Amino acid sequence: MKAIMMTAVGNPDVLALQDIDEPEISTATQIKVRLKAAGVNPVDTKIRRNGLLYDNPLPVVLGCDGAGEVVETGSAVSRFKPGDKVWFCNGGLGREQGNYAEYTVIDQRWASLMPESSSFIEAAALPLVLITAWGALFDRGGLQAGQTVLIHAGAGGVGHVAIQLAKLKGAKVITTVSSSQKAEFAKAMGVDHAILYMQDNFVDAVNGLTGGKGADLVFDTVGSDVFKESIAATAHFGRLVTLLDPGELNLVEARMRNLLIGFELMLTPMLRDLHEARDKHVEILKQCAQWFDEGLLKTHISEQLALAEAAKAHESIEAGHSIGKIVLTL
Structure with missing residues (x-):
């Protein structure tokens, strides 16, 4: 699959489009998602510039926010089925794979159904x-x-x-x-x-x-x-x-x-494996999906870029002039 790899610590040019193996389901409660869009956040640029939040080797895939379609489920998955549209904040910190990629695997516990009225691009912009x-x-x-x-x-x-x-x-x-x-x-x-x-x-x-x-x-x-x-x-x-x-x-x-x-550091539950706190994050997404569908919540996408333009997305965020969010499309 195609993915943007952080190959070194440094400027945006350390982000490279590469072919890597597709992730595969390894536990019974995981789902495999074909990613349609990935949100870009300031934390992504800080990790790229300052280093991973885990003591793991490079290269890695960045990107905490993702939205896509479930294509496969583990044998014990009960919340989702193939074809479901999901959004989530997961990975991208240097341990689990991030979402600047065509596919990801995530435990069903950390995903939620997207708002029915949102596009993948809107959904990917919002979780974090x-x-x-x-x-x-x-x-x-x-x-x-x-x-x-x-x-x-x-x-x-x-x-x-x-x-x-x-x-x-x-x-x-x-x-x-x-x-x-x-x-x-x-x-x-x-x-x-x-x-x-x-x-x-x-x-x-x-x-x-x-x-x-x-x-x-x-x-x-x-x-x-x-x-x-x-x-x-x-x-x-x-x-x-x-x-x-x-x-x-x-x-x-x-x-x-x-x-x-x-x-407020919303990454803490991911970084320290505080599962009950992460459950609260999923509940927040469920409530916000309802508000989005009721027209009470919206997002503004300032730039919609192709996956290969991840470096440009990072440059825009670091320039500090963006209104709303920047999203990579796959």
């Missing part, structure tokens, strides 16, 4: 970002109806679905974006207020929009500097959740505000 946004907003952030949440980078892959999930919860949503185009996009996703952070100080803007209170929850998808600045935009007794390492912190003001600070 949906699970990440859900964990940050609801599990770590405890977001409730009527609260105000600040979601940084609302036009990004995680940000644009986080806006929709927060609105489905009944929250008031503020976001930061870099351009008027991205502000209009965020408004189309349902955001109440979009702050152009290159023109306006987002802390002053958030405090102005909340009568000086600050946001009940701040969701940082950007990094250290934004996290530190966000302390002053978080309400007293509020919550501040980040996807990234905030670095060295002066937490005097956070302590004075009695903030709960949380971290």
Whole structure:
């Protein structure tokens, strides 16, 4: 089969299209999937640039997000049959095969039926970002109806679905974006207020929009500097959740505000084989499939590229200008 192999640690040109053996079912509960599309996420580019998350040799196939059609099932599979359309977040970290390939094998426990109304491309774009946004907003952030949440980078892959999930919860949503185009996009996703952070100080803007209170929850998808600045935009007794390492912190003001600070790394259950936590991920996909079919949830695909163009996809993500998601088609 054709697959994109990460042949070394380095720039996007280490990604090479190669012919490799098709994976085969090795346990009774596995399914074999003909992949139709693979989502591309920032974690893929970080692994390519910094190295695998397991102590395994190269080359490997990257890509955590996949969508495709079941073509074969193990003898004990009860959830799926050949012809079923499935989506999942599995592999691509340096142990199990990732999804930049024509076929994959996955335990039935970690797959879910795709939304009936979605294309393979839409489905492949969503699993990692949906699970990440859900964990940050609801599990770590405890977001409730009527609260105000600040979601940084609302036009990004995680940000644009986080806006929709927060609105489905009944929250008031503020976001930061870099351009008027991205502000209009965020408004189309349902955001109440979009702050152009290159023109306006987002802390002053958030405090102005909340009568000086600050946001009940701040969701940082950007990094250290934004996290530190966000302390002053978080309400007293509020919550501040980040996807990234905030670095060295002066937490005097956070302590004075009695903030709960949380971290969301949706890869942890895969990396540490926390099976019950991964079961929760599958339940999230089932709920989001229902919302997608009801027209309450959508995704935006900024680029749809052929499998052989994986390096171009990585270049686009690292340039930082993408709106929504980038997907490889097979």
